[in-house]
Amino acid sequence: MTTLVVVRKDRGVAIAADTMTKWGSGKETAEYIANHGKLLQVGDSWLALTGNATFKTILADYFSRPKVKPRFDTPMAIFCTWQTLHAVLKSDYHLLPAGHDDEALESTRFDALIANKHGIFGVVAHRTVQEFSRYYAFGSGSSYAMGALHALYGGRLDAETLARRAVEAAAEFDDATGLPINVKPIALQTARKRAR
Numbered sequence: 001m002t003t004l005v006v007v008r009k010d011r012g013v014a015i016a017a018d019t020m021t022k023w024g025s026g027k028e029t030a031e032y033i034a035n036h037g038k039l040l041q042v043g044d045s046w047l048a049l050t051g052n053a054t055f056k057t058i059l060a061d062y063f064s065r066p067k068v069k070p071r072f073d074t075p076m077a078i079f080c081t082w083q084t085l086h087a088v089l090k091s092d093y094h095l096l097p098a099g100h101d102d103e104a105l106e107s108t109r110f111d112a113l114i115a116n117k118h119g120i121f122g123v124v125a126h127r128t129v130q131e132f133s134r135y136y137a138f139g140s141g142s143s144y145a146m147g148a149l150h151a152l153y154g155g156r157l158d159a160e161t162l163a164r165r166a167v168e169a170a171a172e173f174d175d176a177t178g179l180p181i182n183v184k185p186i187a188l189q190t191a192r193k194r195a196r
Contacts, residue, residue, distance in 0.1 A: 001176025002038060003141030004048040005166045006113045006120035007149065007159040008134060013186040015039060015115035016163035017048045018141070018171055020178025029178050039182050044116055045072040046184045050139050051110030051125075058093050059085075073118045075129040082108070082127045111138045117189040135162065141170025141177035160185040 001022045007014045017038035019030040030036040040047045040056055042063045049055050062085065063070055070085075071077035086108050089095035097106035107125040113136065114121040120132045130136075134153060137145035148169035152162055163183050170177040 001141075001174075002050055002139040003145055003167050003170035003174060003177040004038065004050060004113045004138045005145050005149070005163045006048075006115050006122070006132060006136055007153075007163045007166070008120045008132065008188070009153070009157075009159040009162060011188050011190075012159040013115045013117075013120055013188055014159040014163040014183055015046045015048055015113060015120070015186075016167045016181055016183035018167050018177045019180055019182060020176070021053050022176050027178065030180055037182050039184060041184075042070060042072070045070075046115050046186070048113045048138075049110050050112070055110045058089070062088060062093075072114050072116055072121065075121065075131050078114065078121055078123060078129045079127060082123055082129070086127065113138055115184065115186055117186060119188070135166070137166060137170075139170075139177070141167075141174030144170040144173045144177075158185075 003018045005016045019036040021028040038048055040060055062068060070081045089108060090097060095109065105126045108127060109125055111125055112123045122130045122132060122136055135149045145166035148166045149162060152165055160183055164181055167181045171179050
């Protein structure tokens with residue numbers, strides 16, 4: 001279980017995640033787990049994942065392969081990256097993609113948020129990709145995080161502070177979200193540079 005947040009405000013972007021893992025009713029906090037971080041850097045992008053903790057290790061291994069050239073600059077580029085990733089998850093990492101009989105597509109079995117100089121994005125388990133204009137949250141504490149973001153977004157807080165406050169709110173009320181928080185701020189690329 002987890003709480004992940006992305007925020008875009010003014011010329012800044014931020015991605016944040018809690019650091020607690022749960023196995024049933026057991027909690028594995030940052031005090032006991034040395035590799036507790038849920039943020040993964042891939043090039044100039046940061047990813048945060050829900051689902052089994054093994055997925056972070058798998059993605060770190062996959063994206064470190066020399067021939068893998070992921071793109072995270074547009075929703076379509078992310079979709080294409082995820083399509084290739086999904087096939088490799090099944091062939092190389094033994095993903096069990098089975099889902100419910102009423103699902104139209106195989107599940108990748110995790111959701112992801114992405115932040116970079118191009119903006120903030122989300123990918124759900126069935127590979128729907130969305131670009132967010134202000135903020136979004138995934139995970140067990142996402143409703144608390146979204147409520148905090150809705151209440152605070154119009155004020156003077158920057159993207160990094162908003163992301164941190166959202167995960168703090170989730171940690172206060174969701175029993176599967178725990179402190180400390182990892183947060184990465186990123187400067188947005190200017191419009192003129194993006195057009196090139």
